[in-house]
Amino acid sequence: MGYLCDFCGDQRSLVYCRSDAACLCLSCDRNVHSANALSRRHSRNLLCERCNLQPAFVRCDEEKISLCQNCDWLAHGSSPTSSTHKRQTINCYSGCPSAAEFSSIWSFFLDIPSMGEACEQELGLMSINENGNKSDLVPPEGQNVSGSAQVTDLPTKVKFWAGTSSIPVSGSEPRILDQPPGPGNECMPKLYCPGKKNSGICEDDNLYDDFIMDEVDLELENYEELFGMALSHSEELFENGGFESLFEAKDMSASVGESHCQGAVVAEGSSAGLVNAIQSACSNAASADSMLSTKTEPIVCFTGRQSQSNISFSGVTKESAGDYQDCDASSMLLMGEPPWCPPCPESSLHSANRSNAVMRYKEKKKTRKFEKKVRYASRKARADVRRRVKGRFVKAGDVYDYDPLSQTRSF
DNA sequence: ACGACAGTACTATCCACATATGTAA
């Protein structure tokens, strides 16, 4: 018998709702999340069948058990035999899916005895969706079953802070900036779920368009201090380019006038939540690529929930997202030991893989280009045909040594 | 282990001028 439903306290909890920070049985899940359109958008996931605390992250086909990243690591990370177990990532869902739709979301759905039973009892007669709107149902468009889904709604208040001081912890009141209205808000706290080709994070450039924080002179001078605790456990991993790259953003944003999103978002959580934030970031495989390689438009995002926090570092633009996805740093995280785990002898088996991943990541980083955005095409057109002397524009009629049009010299 | 050196990578700066933006009449 697992843990009881947070709502009725009677049935066994089977799903976890991030938005409500609650573990619910299927019946209560449906009752609670069919209340209104907003609650229907809450993303839920299976509950880890081992710890019964965290949302499940993968399904082990061999053991037929759903596990959060922590438990997955404990179960599969350290043992060469168990690490070969076939696993698939677990989708989130929203709306009020029927048993059939659960099956479509989770191909292993019927393999879960408690789910199957509960579903027969509780959902068997239910319609797919009260309003017949299938869009309520996750997975969202373009996402396959084995992928993962986005969290479309997080209730956690998000605070921005700016300045040179360290992340405000207890007693330090962060400077709260107004969040820009519109879709950006909705996009901001999206989580990255592993295994998803199209992360969906900030797919719309408008997010950043609306989120210009030039006036916010954010500097993360003290990032070592900020993340010191986390780094103490993950130094080995991140010294290979992780946080170093992440905080290159500081320098870049300082020098690039058009830099947007020089912002940071911090959770309401306690200082102790910082470590959890880092851990959860990785437990959610929080877009490691963007996390590691955020360079042009950094957003440090912490969203907190009691003992569990989620972190997302996102510098992904629409154009770069694919590139980031291809970056191998994510595999570095997924293949190696969790960053919060101290190095142990067993981990040596993964060190080679990790080294390879790091090497590939560095290669990728080398070749990656951050394209300049031209704001005024007319000016560009003019500059393109301007004559120059040693790269400098010259007055019309003056002698020049370079003519972009004819590639000739006037002398 | 440490310093010197060479090679590489990256950034800031310069230029003229069309255009955007702000201010006053």
Added chain:
DNA sequence: TTTTACATATGTGGATAGTACTGTC
């Protein structure tokens, strides 16, 4: 309040100098 005239700020790309980083001895 709207229009007009003027002043100032901005942003384009290529070359180059300067700085930072990396690898070798």
